[in-house]
Amino acid sequence: EIVMTQSPATLSVSPGERATLSCRASQSVNSNLAWYQQKPGRAPRLLIYAASTRATGIPGRFSGSGSGTEFTLTISSLQSEDFAVYYCQQYNNWAAFGQGTKLEIK
Amino acid sequence: EVQLVQSGAEVKKPGEFLKISCETSGYSFTTFWIAWVRQMPGKGLEWMGVIYPGDSGTRYSPSFQGQVTISAAKSISTAYLQWNSLRASDTAMYYCARHIVGGDGAYRHLDYWGQGALVTVSS
Numbered sequence: 001e002i003v004m005t006q007s008p009a010t011l012s013v014s015p016g017e018r019a020t021l022s023c024r025a026s027q028s029v030n031s032n033l034a035w036y037q038q039k040p041g042r043a044p045r046l047l048i049y050a051a052s053t054r055a056t057g058i059p060g061r062f063s064g065s066g067s068g069t070e071f072t073l074t075i076s077s078l079q080s081e082d083f084a085v086y087y088c089q090q091y092n093n094w095a096a097f098g099q100g101t102k103l104e105i106k
Numbered sequence: 107e108v109q110l111v112q113s114g115a116e117v118k119k120p121g122e123f124l125k126i127s128c129e130t131s132g133y134s135f136t137t138f139w140i141a142w143v144r145q146m147p148g149k150g151l152e153w154m155g156v157i158y159p160g161d162s163g164t165r166y167s168p169s170f171q172g173q174v175t176i177s178a179a180k181s182i183s184t185a186y187l188q189w190n191s192l193r194a195s196d197t198a199m200y201y202c203a204r205h206i207v208g209g210d211g212a213y214r215h216l217d218y219w220g221q222g223a224l225v226t227v228s229s
Contacts (some may be wrong), residue, residue: 001168034215036151043201043222044143044151049215060193087151091205091214094167095141 002026002090006098012106015078017033021101023071023088032092035064035073036102039084048073075103108132110202110220116224118192125188126223128202135183136160139205139213142176142187145222146198156205156213188199192227199224 003026013019023033028093031051046055048064051071061076075082083105088098113127128140142154155166159178166176175188185202202220205213 032214036216038151043219044203045214045219046215046217049206049217055217085150089151089153089215091212092167095153095156095213096167097143097153100150 002029002093002096004088004090004096004098006086006088006101008101009099009105010102013078014106015080017078019075019082019103021073021075021086021103023073023098025069025071025090026069029090029092031067032090033064033066034049034089034091034092035062036086036087036089037082038087044087048080078103079106085098086088108204108218110204110218112200112202112220112223115224115226117228120192120194120227120229122192122227123188123190124192124225125186126225127198128185128187128220130183130185130202130204133204135178136180138207140176140178140185141203141205141213141216142185143201143203143216144170145201146164151201154187159183159185192225194223194227194229197227 005024007022033051035048038044052064085100109131111129135210137160139156141156144152152229154170157164199222203216204218
C-alpha cells in the first residue's frame, strides 16, 4: 500500500506571497498524482492532475511539478480565496490521499 | 453538464443497515469509474473503493474491504454505498466522485464530486 505524506501540516502565508506545498509517496507513483483544494463545508475540487496539468478553469497561479516520489504544488501569488486545505492523491496503485496541508492567512 | 447528486443526511443507530446513493447525469454512466471517499469529522480524505458500472467490477481499499459494499444500477445511472451493520466509527461525510479513465482503462484522477452525504451513527 502506497502512503502519501504531505508537508507541512499547516502553512501560514500572507496574501500576495508564494506558497509551496509538498507531497511525498512511499514508492514511485510515476506522474499519477493529483492535487485537490477543499474549503470548509464543500466537496474537494480538482486542481492538478498528471502531476503538472491544470484542470479546466484553474487559474495559472496554480502549478504542479514532480514525478516518482516527490511532488510540489505552488501557488504563485496567494489570493484570499486560496486559503483552504490541499490534498495530494496518487492513482498509480489503487488510490490514496495525503493527510492534507492547511493553508492559512499569516 | 456532469452532475453527481447524493442522497441526504442520515442519522442511524449502531447495528442498523444503511444504503446511500449517488445519482449521476450528463455523461455515460457505464464508462467511468465511480469512487467513494470518506471524511471523518475534522479529518482528511480517505479513498474507500470504486465501481465500474459497465461490468459492476469493484475494488476496495484494504481498510474498507469487508466493511462496506459498493454497487450500481445502470438503468438509473446511480451508484450506492452500503453498510449492513453500522458502527459509531462510521460517522463521517461520504463523497462520491467520478474517476477519469486512462487509455488503459485504469482509473485516474477524480474530476467531478457529489455534494457529500453526512452519516451520523449514535445510540
